[in-house]
Amino acid sequence: MELSLYTKVGELSEAQAKGKLVVVIDVLRASSTIVTAVENGVERIIPVATVEDAKRLQPTLGRKDVLIGGEREGRKIEGFDLGNSPLEYTPEAVTGKTLILSTSNGTVAIAGCAGAKETVIASFLNLSAVAAYLVSARPKGVAVLCAGNLGQLAIEDFVCGGLLVDRMDRTTRARLVTNDGAAAARALAAAVPDIGEVVRSSSHGRKLAELGFSADLDFCAALDRYATVPVAVDGRIAGREAVRR
Amino acid sequence: MELSLYTKVGELSEAQAKGKLVVVIDVLRASSTIVTAVENGVERIIPVATVEDAKRLQPTLGRKDVLIGGEREGRKIEGFDLGNSPLEYTPEAVTGKTLILSTSNGTVAIAGCAGAKETVIASFLNLSAVAAYLVSARPKGVAVLCAGNLGQLAIEDFVCGGLLVDRMDRTTRARLVTNDGAAAARALAAAVPDIGEVVRSSSHGRKLAELGFSADLDFCAALDRYATVPVAVDGRIAGREAVRR
Numbered sequence: 019m020e021l022s023l024y025t026k027v028g029e030l031s032e033a034q035a036k037g038k039l040v041v042v043i044d045v046l047r048a049s050s051t052i053v054t055a056v057e058n059g060v061e062r063i064i065p066v067a068t069v070e071d072a073k074r075l076q077p078t079l080g081r082k083d084v085l086i087g088g089e090r091e092g093r094k095i096e097g098f099d100l101g102n103s104p105l106e107y108t109p110e111a112v113t114g115k116t117l118i119l120s121t122s123n124g125t126v127a128i129a130g131c132a133g134a135k136e137t138v139i140a141s142f143l144n145l146s147a148v149a150a151y152l153v154s155a156r157p158k159g160v161a162v163l164c165a166g167n168l169g170q171l172a173i174e175d176f177v178c179g180g181l182l183v184d185r186m187d188r189t190t191r192a193r194l195v196t197n198d199g200a201a202a203a204r205a206l207a208a209a210v211p212d213i214g215e216v217v218r219s220s221s222h223g224r225k226l227a228e229l230g231f232s233a234d235l236d237f238c239a240a241l242d243r244y245a246t247v248p249v250a251v252d253g254r255i256a257g258r259e260a261v262r263r
Numbered sequence: 264m265e266l267s268l269y270t271k272v273g274e275l276s277e278a279q280a281k282g283k284l285v286v287v288i289d290v291l292r293a294s295s296t297i298v299t300a301v302e303n304g305v306e307r308i309i310p311v312a313t314v315e316d317a318k319r320l321q322p323t324l325g326r327k328d329v330l331i332g333g334e335r336e337g338r339k340i341e342g343f344d345l346g347n348s349p350l351e352y353t354p355e356a357v358t359g360k361t362l363i364l365s366t367s368n369g370t371v372a373i374a375g376c377a378g379a380k381e382t383v384i385a386s387f388l389n390l391s392a393v394a395a396y397l398v399s400a401r402p403k404g405v406a407v408l409c410a411g412n413l414g415q416l417a418i419e420d421f422v423c424g425g426l427l428v429d430r431m432d433r434t435t436r437a438r439l440v441t442n443d444g445a446a447a448a449r450a451l452a453a454a455v456p457d458i459g460e461v462v463r464s465s466s467h468g469r470k471l472a473e474l475g476f477s478a479d480l481d482f483c484a485a486l487d488r489y490a491t492v493p494v495a496v497d498g499r500i501a502g503r504e505a506v507r508r
Contacts, residue, residue, distance in 0.1 A: 025270055025416055171270055173443035198418035198466045202451055209454030221443045 019192045020159040023179050023200035026166025027127045036133035039157040041140050041148065041182065044165035045174040046222045047102050048124020049141035050238040051087075054104035056248045056260045059113035063248070063255040065125035069095055072120040079116060088120035092229045095120070103234050104143075123165040128250055131163070137250040142178055142213060142238060147245045149185035151261055156192065162200065167222045174220045174238075180207030214239040264437045265404040268424050268445035271411025272372045281378035284402040286385050286393065286427065289410035290419040291467045292347050293369020294386035295483040296332075299349035301493045301505045304358035308493070308500040310370035314340055317365040324361060333365035337474045340365070348479050349388075368410040373495055376408070382495040387423055387458060387483060392490045394430035396506055401437065407445065412467040419465045419483075425452030459484040 024030045030040070043049055052063055061083070066072050069090070076086050087100035087107075094101030100111065102121050119125050131137045135157075140148040152160060162182060164175035180203030187194050187204075196204070210216055217223050217239040226234060247261040269275045275285070288294055297308055306328070311317050314335070321331050332345035332352075339346030345356065347366050364370050376382045380402075385393040397405060407427060409420035425448030432439050432449075441449070455461055462468050462484040471479060492506040 022415075029415070167443070170267075170274070170442060171444045171447060173447045176443075176447055197415060198412070198421075199416045201464075202416060202418045202421055205454055206447055206451040209450055219446075 019157065019190065020195050021162065021183060021186070021200050022197040023162040023164065023183065023203050025164050025171040025176060025199055026169060027123055027130065030161055030163045032130055032133055035131040035161060038134050038159055038161050039136055039138070039152070039155065040131045040134040041138045041152070041160060041162045042124065042127045042131065042165065043140050043162065043175045043178050044121070044124030044127060045141050045178050045217065045238050046172070046220070046226060047104060047234060047238060048119070048121040048165070049139050050143055051102055051104045051107055052119070052139045052248050052255065053141050053144045053244055053246055055107040055112050055117055056255065056257050057244045057246045058107055058109045060107070060117050060257040061114050062257050063117045063119055064253065065128040065250065065255065066118060066120045067126045067129040069120055072118045075118055083114060084116045084118065085112065086118045088125070090122060092226055092231065103231060104237055105233060123167065127163055127165045129253070132253060139248040139250065139255065140178065140182060142241050143243045144246055145178065145182055146185060146242045147247050149182055149189060151247045153186055153190040172220060172222055174217045174223065176203050177207045177210055177213070177216050180204040184208060213241060264402065264435065265440050266407065266428060266431070266445050267442040268407040268409065268428065268448050270409050270416040270421060270444055271414060272368055272375065275406055275408045277375055277378055280376040280406060283379050283404055283406050284381055284383070284400065285376045285379040286383045286397070286405060286407045287369065287372045287376065287410065288385050288407065288420045288423050289366070289369030289372060290386050290423050290462065290483050291417070291465070291471060292349060292479060292483060293364070293366040293410070294384050295388055296347055296349040296352055297364070297384045297493050297500065298386050298389045298489055298491055300352040300357050300362055301500065301502050302489045302491045303352055303354040305352070305362050305502040306359050307502050308362045308364055309498065310373040310495065310500065311363060311365045312371045312374040314365055317363045320363055328359060329361045329363065330357065331363045333370070335367060337471055337476070348476060349482055350478060368412065372408055372410045374498070377498060384493040384495065384500065385423065385427060387486050388488045389491055390423065390427055391430060391487045392492050394427055394434060396492045398431055398435040417465060417467055419462045419468065421448050422452045422455055422458070422461050425449040429453060458486060
């Protein structure tokens with residue numbers, strides 16, 4: 019199985035993503051928020067790249083049972099129902115709802131994989147479930163797209179990607195053929211003693227702590243809290259049909 | 264001291280490089296070749312981005328004592344005097360010569376930093392010398408640009424960059440403020456038991472071995488073979504004026 023890891027949004031082109039199985043990782047916080055919302059009973063999620071896309075889409079779906087969520091520079095967008103803290107996406111808030119989500123990096127990454135065969139959403143929260151899903155799906159090739167932060171590598175995404183590669187290699191019978199990004203991330207993840215410390219000391223983590231989101235950091239660093247695998251197909255993440263292991 | 268590491272050519276824009284002290288790392292092989300050529304007595308090196316730039320420049324300098332070197336897809340360019348193997352750049356070949364050099368990634372990276380205050384060329388071969396140079400220069404900020412390979416992170420450059428960050432942090436009295444790329448590369452480098460194995464197992468290393476350049480891999484993986492610090496200012500690397508420690 020060919021397994022390539024990319025360090026930030028834009029490194030995997032739409033053309034390269036076409037027809038592939040893509041895994042999008044944005045630990046802080048889009049991936050963690052999506053996994054949590056699906057776990058907590060959201061009906062479906064429509065990830066969009068821009069605030070304008072979200073606002074344009076909302077009236078076409080009606081106000082009833084439709085939530086609009088997301089952030090720019092870490093903060094809730096004006097006029098939106100929810101921000102991008104997974105802690106907001108409780109069962110009370112999301113059960114049975116359609117969620118339109120727009121974040122700085124994560125939903126841009128997902129929207130940029132529109133031509134992918136399917137796009138799996140991964141985070142520390144559902145890492146082993148995603149690894150098991152990929153191992154049983156046995157695709158020919160997997161592209162792991164770490165969303166990054168401000169156009170650069172984000173260490174929390176890179177370590178999460180590395181841990182995913184490691185988990186897959188330990189559980190699959192297939193031989194993994196990795197690119198240098200996957201090999202580097204895996205070796206780094208193996209050397210990291212504490213995921214929480216990686217997340218808290220990351221550039222994005224420190225920024226979010228300044229904004230008052232320290233509780234999000236601990237939440238997003240929890241390994242294998244959930245067994246849910248959100249999958250985006252044709253720009254939609256189906257809540258009820260998500261794989262649960 | 265602010266220290267940011269970038270994982271591939273193009274991640275550091277010309278605008279971001281402007282006025283900065285930039286370190287370019289292309290272990291396989293442009294950085295290693297430049298360090299070796301300077302060590303072996305080259306008069307000056309003019310790194311250029313394209314083959315056309317090299318061919319256009321050569322007649323303006325005259326044939327006498329001018330060499331034109333470089334590669335595309337690992338192989339010597341047709342009509343050029345030398346390829347991109349550091350083993351070709353012997354004292355006999357380069358002493359007193361002007362070298363025009365064009366490679367796939369490394370010289371593109373250097374040429375892309377035209378507006379930088381100065382551009383230091385680093386490799387495993389001169390790692391400690393570069394670290395010492397940077398520590399004594401005490402710049403406000405350093406940008407470490409790993410050239411990468413085929414538009415992706417190259418593990419040999421990333422580990423070399425991480426080792427440079429580690430060496431600097433151990434020897435400077437200044438507090439290093441690193442981006443996630445620098446922190447990730449440093450943690451990875453600390454976990455790597457064998458540089459030679461990193462270089463040989465890298466994507467680019469395997470490609471070069473296929474092309475018959477296995478001896479280059481061992482040569483480029485040698486730590487601190489030289490104490491020379493090539494510095495590009497205004498698009499020229501002065502051989503005789505290079506810092507020697």
